[in-house]
Structures are given as structure tokens and as C-alpha cells.
Amino acid sequence: xxxxxxxxxxxxxxxxxxxxxxxxxxxxxxxxxxxxxxxxxxxxxxxxxxxxxxxxxxxxxxxxxxxxxxxxxxxxxxxxxxxxxxxxxxxxxxxxxxxxxxxxxxxxxxxxxxxxxxxxxxxxxxxxxxxxxxxxxxxxxxxxxxxxxxxxxxxxxxxxxxxxxxxxxxxxxxxxxxxxxxxxxxxxxxxxxxxxxxxxxxxxxxxxxxxxxxxxxxxxxxxxxxxxxxxxxxxxxxxxxxxxxxxxxxxxxxxxxxxxxxxxxxxxx
Numbered sequence: 001x002x003x004x005x006x007x008x009x010x011x012x013x014x015x016x017x018x019x020x021x022x023x024x025x026x027x028x029x030x031x032x033x034x035x036x037x038x039x040x041x042x043x044x045x046x047x048x049x050x051x052x053x054x055x056x057x058x059x060x061x062x063x064x065x066x067x068x069x070x071x072x073x074x075x076x077x078x079x080x081x082x083x084x085x086x087x088x089x090x091x092x093x094x095x096x097x098x099x100x101x102x103x104x105x106x107x108x109x110x111x112x113x114x115x116x117x118x119x120x121x122x123x124x125x126x127x128x129x130x131x132x133x134x135x136x137x138x139x140x141x142x143x144x145x146x147x148x149x150x151x152x153x154x155x156x157x158x159x160x161x162x163x164x165x166x167x168x169x170x171x172x173x174x175x176x177x178x179x180x181x182x183x184x185x186x187x188x189x190x191x192x193x194x195x196x197x198x199x200x201x202x203x204x205x206x207x208x209x210x211x212x213x214x215x216x217x218x219x220x221x222x223x224x225x226x227x228x229x230x231x232x233x234x235x236x237x238x239x240x241x242x243x244x245x246x247x248x249x250x251x252x253x254x255x256x257x258x259x260x261x262x263x264x265x266x267x268x269x
Contacts, residue, residue: 019089170184186228193212221257
């Protein structure tokens with residue numbers, strides 16, 4: 001009751017009872033035994049602890065009445081508190097809830113909760129879309145001295161808004177693979193994008209980048225797959241390999257498609 005009264009907008013489910021009763025007060029009696037030496041307590045032990053019921057004082061009800069008044073509750077609530085002793089409960093009907101202003105209106109709380117949940121979900125999704133710029137997946141392709149290369153492929157919207165940049169970080173185990181002599185190719189539909197074309201770059205011990213035009217990237221909206229190739233640009237211990245990659249490996253890809261291709265995309269969590 002005190003928590004409900006402290007709300008600014010107070011709503012209650014139609015099927016949820018709100019009950020009041022008289023206060024239950026108690027007092028704790030503790031028996032001690034202590035040992036003293038030269039007037040100083042050197043040992044203290046508890047012999048017993050008893051909780052006994054005592055009559056609630058008018059001051060305690062006055063304190064509650066002041067709290068209810070500060071919360072904007074009608075003074076009639078104080079009379080309702082006396083209708084049932086502390087072993088029983090008086091369930092307030094809808095009229096009493098409204099008249100005492102325990103509820104601020106007759107709106108069923110379920111509707112309010114559902115509206116708040118919908119608003120929070122919409123805000124959460126809006127913030128997620130606004131902040132979203134990246135989708136990534138780990139793609140196994142190629143060999144380096146007989147060991148499998150795992151490339152971390154990261155799609156992000158170009159900061160200039162001219163398309164998408166794919167960053168490719170090949171690794172052997174947990175170690176990054178030098179990329180200066182490597183080439184990465186992404187094929188979407190019948191279009192190829194290479195890491196050594198203008199707009200792409202390669203930095204030793206870093207990543208390969210591939211600039212992808214919007215028209216090419218948006219083909220993923222219906223093709224739902226791409227092919228990925230990594231291999232050497234010149235003589236190298238890297239063995240080239242091309243693999244087929246489902247877009248399902250890229251979590252939240254539809255959000256990036258929505259931003260680049262101008263549609264809402266699949267916003268399911």
C-alpha cells in the first residue's frame with residue numbers, strides 16, 4: 001500500500017486486489033548476561049530474544065496519515081485502515097480506490113503496462129537502428145602453410161554515405177596474417193569487388209578493405225548469399241580458396257541493408 005501510494009500515476013489491474021488492515025506492532029525483548037572486570041564489560045552473551053505484540057500507538061497512525069496526505073491520498077484512507085484487524089484484510093473496491101485516490105484514474109493497469117512496453121520497445125529499436133553501422137562474421141577460406149585461414153569479414157556503412165566498406169582481417173588461430181601480399185574478393189550476384197581496386201587498401205599486419213557500391217550491396221536483399229575469395233597477389237605460402245557464404249551468418253545484416261538500401265528491413269530481435 002505504501003509503495004502504491006508513492007506513485008505519481010497509480011493504476012491497478014481490474015483483477016488485482018488492494019487490501020488494507022490495522023497495523024501490527026511488536027517489541028523485541030532481549031535478555032543479556034555480561035561479565036565485568038574492574039568496571040569494564042569483558043564478555044556479553046544473549047540469553048534469549050522474544051518478540052511480543054504490542055498495541056499500535058496513535059502516533060504511528062498519525063505518521064502514516066501524514067505520509068498519505070503528502071502523496072495526495074484522501075484522508076478517508078485512514079478510516080479504511082481500521083476496518084480490519086491485522087489478522088484480516090479489507091479488500092478495497094473500485095469506488096474506494098478512486099475516492100481515496102489510491103488510483104489516479106480508472107484505467108486498467110494492464111493497458112498502461114502494454115503501452116509502456118510498446119513505447120520502450122519502439123525506443124529501443126529506434127536507438128538500435130540509429131546506432132547500428134556494422135555486421136560481421138568469421139569466414140573460413142584459404143590455407144597458410146597448410147593451416148586454415150579464418151577471416152573476420154566486417155561490413156559497415158561508409159561514413160560518407162556512398163556505400164559499404166568491407167573489412168577483412170585474416171587470422172591463423174589467434175594471430176593476424178600479414179595482408180600486404182593478399183587479395184580478398186567478394187562476389188555478390190554477378191558483381192565482383194576486389195580489395196586492391198581504388199577505394200580499397202591493404203596494410204601489413206592489418207586488414208584488407210573492399211569498397212562496395214550500394215547497387216552491388218543491395219543485391220544481398222534478395223540473393224541472400226555471396227562468395228568470398230582470399231588468396232595471394234603474388235608468390236606466397238597462401239593457397240587461394242573461394243567459399244559460398246550465406247547472409248544468415250551476418251547477424252543484423254538486414255538493419256544495414258535497411259540503412260543503405262532505404263528500407264526498414266527485418267527488425268526482429
